Amino acid sequence: MAATADGGAPRTLDRIRADALPLTGADSLDPLLDHIGDARYVLVGEASHGTTGFYRWRALLTRRLIEEKGFSFVAVEGDWPDCQALHCAVTAAPGAPSDPVEVLENFDRWPTWMWANAEVATFSRWLRDYNTTVRPAQPVGFFGLDVYSLWESLRAVLAHLQEHVPDQVEAALEAYRCFEPYAADPESYAMATRLVPSGCEREVLSLLTRLRSRAGAGRTADRSLADFAARQNAEVLAGAERYYRSVIGGGSEAWNIRDNHMADTLDRLMEHHGPEAKAVVWAHNTHVGDARATDMADVGMVNLGQLVRERHDAEGVILVGFSSYQGSVIAAPHWAGPPRVMTVPPAREGSIEHLLHLALADRPLTERSVEDGRALFLLPPGHRSGLPVDGGSEWLWRQLEHRAVGVVYDPRRERWGNYVPTVLGERYDALLHLDHSEALTPLPSAPVGEGEEATWPSGV
Structure with a gap:
């Protein structure tokens, strides 16, 4: 499908500015916490597997969900055996390393930097400390949803x-x-x-x-x-x-097997943890954002966010996406290749990222409501129920291109690839935009390992 845009017309940019909430620290997530309410499922995405800002803000949100709303476990786009070992470390299980980073450094499936990186190391150390000092009787778990192992x-x-x-x-x-x-x-x-x-x-x-x-x-x-x-x-x-x-x-079958497996695993984890359980999920936007709001649906693809909404919407499901206009990312030039820090060029004209950049950069610094181009967008209540929605936010209901960077990345493909046609207001319940982003820092002793081919988009 071709994406449509109005070229960043002044009315659209003004509305984006009006919709934007500032992201300046953990406390600025208060509106999102209110938006989440009593939801039992919060799925948090990332626009790439190699961007530190996505991981950092995701961890900040997850910490608040655990501390303030009693979430039971974190389930990630990772292998079950590796993540079970990390679970044992963060819950201080007998015989597990006292430092979870020892476990992360043994993750050997390519791309190791997805989990063996500085941001996950910081979060896993915090989680172990929280479990041992605050919730030793009901520690918060860490589990893998993926199918590769x-x-x-x-x-x-x-x-x-x-x-x-x-x-x-x-x-x-x-x-x-x-x-x-x-x-x-x-x-x-x-x-x-x-x-x-x-x-x-x-x-x-x-x-x-x-x-x-x-x-x-x-x-x-x-x-x-x-x-x-x-x-x-x-x-x-x-x-x-x-x-x-x-x-x-080829085709959509393998992708659908993988995402159905992740949804089924999440269901088993919720059953295992009991009727009061709450789950935070970490995965790429392409798994988290509802596939029905993208061109994935045109080729018969489903994804985790869609399946969780279909199965559990009555229990409360919140899908949170990320975007970034430009910066750097860690990725590989080819499958199973060595990771490199690569430049992420400015987003394609007319894309969601481009419109957000124009809106957030167009105002003089003293008048900006968003510091350094970091913004939170909350979708109106009832936006998927057919209830009337504020007509001024029509930018949320147009199909626009939305960037998706995988573990294999070539910035030169920006001219024709790396974008998913998206109706933002249907794909997510909230979007965190970081105008400028930086590459993750892999743990220095993590092995490179080998990887398994994944379905479209490559490496997500």
Whole structure:
């Protein structure tokens, strides 16, 4: 779809200025906290995986949700096994490192900088301190929603069964033997399924069925994280097997498998934490912002934000996006390549980012309501319910281009790529705009590792 704009007409810019609330520190998030109210689901995005401002403001918001509204856990666009290790560190589980950064430095799946970076290190240390001093009886968790960790999850299931349920080990070994010829290489497995379309599906589903039955039988008697994690690793194994089997064909199927898996994992986490649980989710805008407000819907794609709204809107769902006009980002020039700090050029004319830049930079400094181009936009109550909306904010209801930067990035593609046609007022409930942004700082000892291919947009 082609994006439309009025070229930044004075009336539109004036309205954007009127809608903008200043972002100057943690206290300036008060209007957003009021907007969130009693919602049980708050999904917080990012316009790239490599921008420090997105991570910093997301962490500030999450800290306030935990401290003031009692949120139960943080669930992120990361692997379950790695994030479970970080969960153990931030909850001071026996045997876990006392410094969560030790865990982050062992994250070895490319792109390691997504989680092994200075901002996540700061947040994870704060979370451990909060859990041990304020909420030791009900610590706030940290979990991964993603689907990529096929081999890591298979090994984790096997180890759990060998220690706790030896009579179920043979089912895990059948799955292990099926995957063994592919030497932990998802591309080899995906290619092999072109000849044998079912792949290892039978073995995986047999294992998953056994673990689901065990989880159902012990739901009231045993809610331990170890048993939950074993079942979740089996769910990851099943989701990853489907994902890699479908990714070779391209199209929307693999993307939809991945986001449905993330939504299902979030549901399981909420059930595990009980009826009063509240979740904060960290993921890219492309997963958080409702896909129905973008051209993703035109090609049959769904995403996490859409699914959570569809399943849980009555319980309160708030989707928060980010944007930035220019600056720098850490990304790679090609898949599994070394991370580099890259310049993010000024946003394309007529895009959401461009309009916000014009509006926030057009006023003399002494008259600005927004300091340094940092602004918060809250969508009007009832904006998705068909109720009348203030007609002066029509810029929120036009389709405009909205930048999305993945872990693979080439600034030269800005002329024709990196933008998602978006109706902002339908995609999010709030937007945080940082006019200028800076690249993340990776942890110095984090390994580069290798990565798995992801669906469009590349690397989100």
